[in-house]
Amino acid sequence: MSKIIRIGTRDSELALWQATTVQQKLEGLGYDTILVPTKSIGDQVLDKPLYELGVTGIFTKTLDVALLKDQIDIAVHSMKDVPTQLPKGIVQVAVLERAVSHDVLVHKSLAFLNADQPATIATGSLRRKAQWLNKYPNHKVVDLRGNVNTRLLKLIENDWQGAIFAQAGLQRIKLLPKDALYLDWMVPAPAQGAMLVVAKEEDDFTKEALVKLNHPSSQTATTIERDFLRTLEGGCTAPIGALAQIKDQTVYFEGVVFSLDGKQKIDIKKEVRLSEAKDLGKISAEEVLQKGGDKLMQEIRNENSALH
Numbered sequence: 048m049s050k051i052i053r054i055g056t057r058d059s060e061l062a063l064w065q066a067t068t069v070q071q072k073l074e075g076l077g078y079d080t081i082l083v084p085t086k087s088i089g090d091q092v093l094d095k096p097l098y099e100l101g102v103t104g105i106f107t108k109t110l111d112v113a114l115l116k117d118q119i120d121i122a123v124h125s126m127k128d129v130p131t132q133l134p135k136g137i138v139q140v141a142v143l144e145r146a147v148s149h150d151v152l153v154h155k156s157l158a159f160l161n162a163d164q165p166a167t168i169a170t171g172s173l174r175r176k177a178q179w180l181n182k183y184p185n186h187k188v189v190d191l192r193g194n195v196n197t198r199l200l201k202l203i204e205n206d207w208q209g210a211i212f213a214q215a216g217l218q219r220i221k222l223l224p225k226d227a228l229y230l231d232w233m234v235p236a237p238a239q240g241a242m243l244v245v246a247k248e249e250d251d252f253t254k255e256a257l258v259k260l261n262h263p264s265s266q267t268a269t270t271i272e273r274d275f276l277r278t279l280e281g282g283c284t285a286p287i288g289a290l291a292q293i294k295d296q297t298v299y300f301e302g303v304v305f306s307l308d309g310k311q312k313i314d315i316k317k318e319v320r321l322s323e324a325k326d327l328g329k330i331s332a333e334e335v336l337q338k339g340g341d342k343l344m345q346e347i348r349n350e351n352s353a354l355h
């Protein structure tokens with residue numbers, strides 16, 4: 048049996064690049080495909096900070112509905128935008144080989160980093176904000192929304208010193224400036240730099256096709272990071288970072304929770320053999336919760352709900 052695999056995607060340049068990549072891989076394997084671009088709620092409401100919208104899965108919900116209505120067969124997502132709990136009937140079918148996981152600072156000049164002057168950095172991410180303020184307590188962080196292209200334009204138009212982006216996103220659409228500062232100290236979002244493909248649970252044809260695109264070590268690393276996030280979270284947006292790196296059959300894991308102002312930080316680092324890493328994310332999160340993370344997560348929830 049054969050059918051055309053309908054590929055659902057958001058319509059930003061980055062999302063289209065990701066969906067086209069999946070399309071080319073499937074076509075290379077002999078499958079027929081068609082792209083179905085859709086606008087998500089997260090892309091339509093641009094005048095409010097993300098965390099104020101208070102909806103998890105704001106970028107993925109529109110495509111979930113299209114899947115469940117059988118208007119598409121797969122949805123291609125930036126994995127970090129996908130809630131850790133998938134809707135009933137929708138399953139993870141492939142994690143593609145991950146690109147660079149870290150964030151970069153795009154800037155006009157780096158002189159401000161050495162000068163002891165107040166500076167303004169833009170980001171819409173609570174995780175980036177908290178980590179930036181933790182390292183540079185004298186700086187100001189302002190909100191920045193929109194797709195990658197919009198955010199780069201806003202940086203040019205405003206008198207901010209810089210803005211923070213995922214390196215992978217900029218690289219994919221060839222907009223990574225040569226002098227962007229690689230933030231090796233900033234813990235990335237769980238699954239940052241990875242692409243996830245989801246499908247309908249009962250769709251065996253599509254599942255069988257997509258399994259061929261799965262990259263096992265990227266899947267293992269992102270699973271650990273998302274287990275860490277799922278165990279900590281109570282469905283709220285929080286400044287949480289996690290990174291699992293696999294080298295020579297060993298997993299090097301780092302997970303962290305910050306207070307919203309960046310002043311408090313609870314982190315964990317672990318080195319575990321790959322064969323013993325199955326529950327690494329969950330165990331690490333439980334240790335963070337015991338080290339005061341439970342209190343910190345409660346504070347974050349209270350502050351977040353005061354915003355809504």
Ligand SMILES: NCc1[nH]cc(CCC(=O)O)c1CC(=O)O
Nearest residue numbers: 125127212213215216239240241
């Ligand atoms: N939240 C937006 C988003 N979702 C995925 C990426 C690109 C990086 C990735 O694939 O993880 C970006 C842009 C960014 O964070 O700068």
